[in-house]
Each structure stands twice: as C-alpha cells, then as structure tokens.
Amino acid sequence: MIVRSISLDFFRNYLHLEAGFHPGVNVIYGENAQGKTNLLEAVAYLSTASSHRARYDRELIQFGVDHAFVQAQVSARQRDFTLEARLSRGGRRQLFSNGVRLKSAGELAGVLNTVLFCPEDLYLIREGALVRRRFLDGCISQLRPRYAEALAEYRRLYEHKTRILRDGTEKPSLLDALDEFNLRMAQTGAVLIHYRAHFVKRLREVTPAIHLDFSGGRERLELHYETVKTVTDPEAAPREILPQLLEHQERHRQAELESRQCLSGPHKDDLDVEIDGKSAKTFASQGQTRTAALSLKLACREIFFQETGEWPVLLLDDVLSELDPRRQAFVLGRITSGQVFITCCEDMGLGRLREGKTFHIHAGTLV
Numbered sequence: 001m002i003v004r005s006i007s008l009d010f011f012r013n014y015l016h017l018e019a020g021f022h023p024g025v026n027v028i029y030g031e032n033a034q035g036k037t038n039l040l041e042a043v044a045y046l047s048t049a050s051s052h053r054a055r056y057d058r059e060l061i062q063f064g065v066d067h068a069f070v071q072a073q074v075s076a077r078q079r080d081f082t083l084e085a086r087l088s089r090g091g092r093r094q095l096f097s098n099g100v101r102l103k104s105a106g107e108l109a110g111v112l113n114t115v116l117f118c119p120e121d122l123y124l125i126r127e128g129a130l131v132r133r134r135f136l137d138g139c140i141s142q143l144r145p146r147y148a149e150a151l152a153e154y155r156r157l158y159e160h161k162t163r164i165l166r167d168g169t170e171k172p173s174l175l176d177a178l179d180e181f182n183l184r185m186a187q188t189g190a191v192l193i194h195y196r197a198h199f200v201k202r203l204r205e206v207t208p209a210i211h212l213d214f215s216g217g218r219e220r221l222e223l224h225y226e227t228v229k230t231v232t233d234p235e236a237a238p239r240e241i242l243p244q245l246l247e248h249q250e251r252h253r254q255a256e257l258e259s260r261q262c263l264s265g266p267h268k269d270d271l272d273v274e275i276d277g278k279s280a281k282t283f284a285s286q287g288q289t290r291t292a293a294l295s296l297k298l299a300c301r302e303i304f305f306q307e308t309g310e311w312p313v314l315l316l317d318d319v320l321s322e323l324d325p326r327r328q329a330f331v332l333g334r335i336t337s338g339q340v341f342i343t344c345c346e347d348m349g350l351g352r353l354r355e356g357k358t359f360h361i362h363a364g365t366l367v
C-alpha cells in the first residue's frame, strides 16, 4: 500500500500542506519542532484513527482553530482511495473513504495499514505491561476489525465497572449491576484473549528468526502470552474461555470490592519476552532489549504483509538516530520493499539507499 499524497489543513502546526510522496523511501528532515512527527502522525491517523502521542483528537487541531482536515490519496489492493478525517474540537470526528462516511475506525485499516516506530518503542521490553498490550492491540486492531470493536467495548465496560466499584460503598444500589457487567466483560474479554493468543502465535513464528539474524546468530528469543490464570487454552474459542473468566472473576470478587478496582480480566495481560531462556525485562542488557523491540516491530510488519499481501507503510520517526550503525544497517537492510517514511534532523543521505524523495520541513511548511 502506498500513500501517494497528503493534504493537511489546521493539523497541528500545519496551516496548509500539500505533499506528493514516493512509493519507496521518503526522508523528512528538518530541525527540532518543525513538524516532522506531525506529518507522520497524520499519515498514521488515516490508518488507525488514533495518534501514538495524543490522548484526544482535539490535540491534533491547530491551536485557536476549531477544525482540522487530513486527506490522502492511497493505493491499495490495486485500487485508489481517498481517505479523509475531519476533526472537530467540539464534536465527533468524521472519517471518509472515497467520499463515503465510515461507521467505524476499523474500516480505515481495511484500506491503509501502517507500522509506526518511534524512540519510545525501543523501551517496549523494559517498560510495564501496558506498552506491550498497546503494541498487541495496535497491531491486531489493524488486522481484525472485530478485535478493534471488542477492545473499544471492553474499555467502556471496564470504565463503567471501575466506577461501580469505586462508588459502590457510598451507593450500594450501584452494586446490583455488577453481575451484568462481569458477564459482559467476560464475554468481550474472551474475544480479546482469543485474538491476542492467535496473534502472539504468529509473532512466535516470525520474531525469533529476525532476532537471531539481528544478534548475529547468538541470541534465542521466545515469546509467551500471559493472560488470566484460569484460562487453560487462550487460543480456544471464546465460548470455551468464557466460563474460565467467570470463575476467575468469582474468585476475585471480594478482593475487587475491597480494593474498589477491577482485578480480573485481560486488561492485565502481558507479552513475556525471554532471551536465551531468561526474562528479558529483568535480565537483558539495554542493547539486547532494544534489539528485541526492533525485532518485534519488524515482525509485525512482516505479519501484515503475510496477511494482506501488501507491505504496510512503515513510519520511522526519529528512530534511526537512536540506533548504533550496526542496528541502523540491520533495520534498513530489512526494509528493502514497501513504502517508508523516515524522519531525522539532518539529511542523512538515506534516500540514496533506495529510490526515494527527500523533504525539508521548516515551521510547518515544505521548503
């Protein structure tokens, strides 16, 4: 899939931008705080309807303005699409594909897939479980619209149940709804566990070989999906997982009431990474955890290709300058096909690696 061009209005620090891209490598360089990441963020938004660094859509709208528009011409599945996002400070965002309003964000991923890689991702292994869950959720949501819907539903239920537990002591009648919320969370949670287990299975097929190659044949990487303890087979059908989740909830009922927190469910899942049989989070060096994080991201890109038959658009935001020359060479050697956007502070001559185009961004304009 290829983003042929983009047009931005009032998006972050861009008053108006029109840019045509190369199907190969697009290097975007400029000084700090000029709008390089904002441009990648706009491309990513058209595939996930979310931003890796904004909590709310309104953060993407230019200061002092009420609306922002992002539009791109995309080629995918041998067809051309015009994808558009209209953001509004007061109202709901609207998404369009070829002028037709989309019902859900998941429909964008049916056209455009992106894999974004930024310096924070280098801490994927070291940080808490939340970042690894986000990594899994981001990948699976793009591949499986049903997962994205279940995830959104689970988040809504989680927020609601948390409020019930928090306010239940002062207002005991709220607790009457607890059983209903437990059942719905277990039903939706079973779907999440099933999809996560299958995606981790794919990661286990692809990532170790990349990591072995990356570490010069020295390190063996293993991945384990960790979920609710009572689930015996996370790859099983959701209906088989459901009673096991209900059992876990029941066992933790009292503890949830006492702590006023949701303690049972896949919102505590983790992806455990081991290098040579030892937990990478606890024992691996900084270099090893970086290599493992890069391997996971590159594996994700390859799984997208296997699933869709097309390379997702790769967005490398400032990540190359964070890597030593050997890791830089490995990453660049691995991405010999598909469209890539690379941001950096100076023209590193990366465009010469493959055919491409170089853009100089200054103060939200193309120089």
Ligand SMILES: Nc1ncnc2c1ncn2[C@@H]1O[C@H](COP(=O)(O)OP(=O)(O)OP(=O)(O)O)[C@@H](O)[C@H]1O
Residues within 6 Å of the ligand: 011, 012, 013, 014, 030, 031, 032, 033, 034, 035, 036, 037, 038, 039, 059, 060, 061, 062, 063, 318, 343, 345
């Ligand atoms: N909603 C907004 N409206 C206007 N400007 C914004 C908005 N959000 C962010 N900015 C500004 O956009 C500018 C550019 O941000 P961006 O993150 O794209 O920089 P960058 O070129 O990637 O820099 P760096 O190399 O430091 O990562 C910043 O100065 C920031 O203040």
